[in-house]
Amino acid sequence: MVTFDARDAGTSQAVWRSDPRLDSLGDLHLDRFDRVVVVSAHPDDETLGAGGLIAECALRSIEVSVIVVTDGCASHPESPTFDRETLARWREAEVREAVAILAPHAPVRTLAFEDGNLDASVPATRDAVALAVGTGSGDAVLLVAPWRGDGHHDHEIVGRIAAEVASSSGCSLAEYPIWMWHWANPNDPTVPWNDLASLHLSPLSLEAKTTAVAAHRSQVEPLSEQPDDEAVLRSDFLEHFTRSAEIFVVSSPVAHREPPLTTLPAAYFEKTYDLHADPWGFTDRWYEERKRALTVASLPRPRYGYGLEIGCSIGVLTQELAARCDRLLAVDISEAAIARARERLVETPNVELQVQDVGKDFPPGSFDLVVLSEVGYYFSPERLDAVLHDIEGSLTPEGTLVACHWRYPVGDYLQSGDGVHGRIAANRSWHRISKHEEKDFVLEVFTLDGRSVAEETGLR
Template identity: 50%
Template sequence: MDFDHRTEGTADEVWLAAPQWAEVPALVLTDLARLVVVSAHPDDESLGASGLIIHAAQLGVPVHVVVATNGDASHPDSPSTTPAELAAVRRAELLSAVQHLAPGASVDFLELPDGRLREHVDTLAAHLGSLELGPRDLIVAPWRGDGHGDHEAAGATAGRIARNRGAQVLEYPVWMWHWATPTDARVPWSRLVTLALTEEQQERKELAIRAHTSQNAPLSDAPGDEVLLGDRFHDHFCRPFEVFVTPLGSATLSSSFFSDFYEGKSDPWGFETRWYEIRKRQLTVASLPRPLFASGLEIGCSIGVLTADLAGRCASLLATDIAEQPIATARARLIEQNHVEITRADVPTEWPDGQFDLVVVSEVAYYWSAEDLDRVLERIALALTPDGVVVACHWRHPVEGYPQRGDDVHRAFREHPALALLSEHREDDFLLDVFVRPPALSVAAETGLV
């Protein structure tokens, strides 16, 4: 969790006064066969999507609610209520809330660990996959940029399943209204849509929210049982409209995007100066399972800082990028390295000839659509030698306008049948995975130590 719920947060009148609302379009719902609402914790659905649930039910659309966790970690220091007792209370509260919204709705409780949903997304994904979603189904889930790990995991998983099944998808912010302000660059204004609520729908939404008594009132007078969600927080959900986030752009970013991005900048990412980048680069090079490679390929080399480190580990190295300006900088940096070739290539449309025993894909694959990423993985599988190594490293936080997230990218790498995971390094900020041809043998096994 990237915020403290005990802080005052941004007042709702500040949000309502934001001029950006004038550019936010209305949500249009047509020809829905089913609404599937994913809730990371009991009460997420009531706070973020209860108006939509009511609206769908009134249109005769079946509603299915999937509750990932029981929310039993909401009061970790409670002296009066055990986690098991709180889980039972919160399940009952959710069922009561749903009765106010869509009495005929079905509810699934997955009972995954509260606060650790990232570790159990495969279970959530399998359950959502079993619902046989299709193009006329709409799945809504917590916004993956909400600042809460469970919300991020729920939103990203729902988005992945929706994409795979061709279903429609929306995400709803909950905590963003608390920790952000209207001018915060993380607020995805360009992707917001609003759903207007009637007075009757607002009243039913308020009843649903208040049904979650354990979150809206103290469990007892004892320390550790304090109210979790105060009136100032609830103000965000008393509006005559609900807000949803539409999916990230689905198309691969064009070469003009990168040309514009690099214009007038020598090192826009801070590769040469930021300790974060220096450390990550050192970890990337240290992850290589062999001291030397015959033929390396780096996709998306930018200004060639990582390229210079890889050059010392490869007998020959081909580095590509989509934009001319960083390529010029990279060529100047490696001008004395005759075994390094740096060329422009619009991957995956263009792909270099040859076989490679090292392929590095660092901070580039989230620029590609899901379809183009699949194309790249197929090209890597064809170009990789039998003893080849693939290194993938990507930023995990959401970026407005990028087609994919780092977690989505690495999941695709892990699911490809031609690749086996050899090692992994996971931090809140980035993922670093190393793959080989199956089966994956450890460095100790490969070198005869075990």
């Protein structure tokens, strides 16, 4: 087995990032699984190696549970201020706090076997993992555990147990390296490049992981200023776990080439609204207030009979559009967003609010106005094309399409704002009658008949 000292400086994150193979790994797709079981050898392994995965499960409404095998009492064996029992209790509290940050409803089972003496508890550990996975679970369950080749004895034991359970139950297995990033380098022959898969983390999941790592205070901060109470995890080592993707070893075809997402799922937005009442600052940012004013001012007609707003969020723009429409249908994929929009628009009777995923079920009717504001990049290019086709079919001959989108790249969006507008403009049925472009956003107005305001009102 590899030997290393966690107190020494290891291979830097910059060295690993410089290897182009990290950016060309196959994808680990979670959406094929109904249930995920994460096993860690010590309290903090689950957060470092699979914290983003746990958060992604919560975000996507995938059932996830965590098993922590040892009590972690051996992290500071010579500490002059904390005995092993006290440290074990502290670390259990930390792991429960961390998992609650990642996935608030995920159950955590701590087996509390003595850290450093795991060989004596292999049968009991195997039974606990097998019970969590279930018999005959098949491909619907993903078991996640430390990588057997990580160079740490406890990680090897827990990883080997997980592999045995996966083989007997038929579930899928993904193993997370932790110390490999420290003692190995990209050209080390022990790095299993051919078996590595990457899980992209949304900004929300990465933020949750960062907060959860900090919750393991006994490991990332000194216990005291006394000798032998130093932080166990060096700051340069922790940089390996700030990536926007987590890397797993998947020796079987877990999910390298699943079809990509065509629409960000409803759970993504529900999680967003759980964390923030107004996630994008519609009510208090001048940027948003000004953009709304420009959007409403760009409408080429003073009044519309029946309008459709796709992705209405909490109803701030909806309120202003309602003043220009006899009737307005405002839809959003998020139940939480629609609930808040109802509160805002309780005295706006000409607005109908509806929970709807227009990528799967476009609302029926003929609309004089369709507003697609800050939502097009949540669709894949192919799904957006289908939505645009539905918009075209639903618009009256004199109807208006307004599109407005943020122009900067966002990691979890399925395309860019400029890409959205490029696909609209590529459809020869649409005629652009106005365009407002800034560094931050682009706002365009399209019609089917191509008439300008002057032409429509008889000035020209």
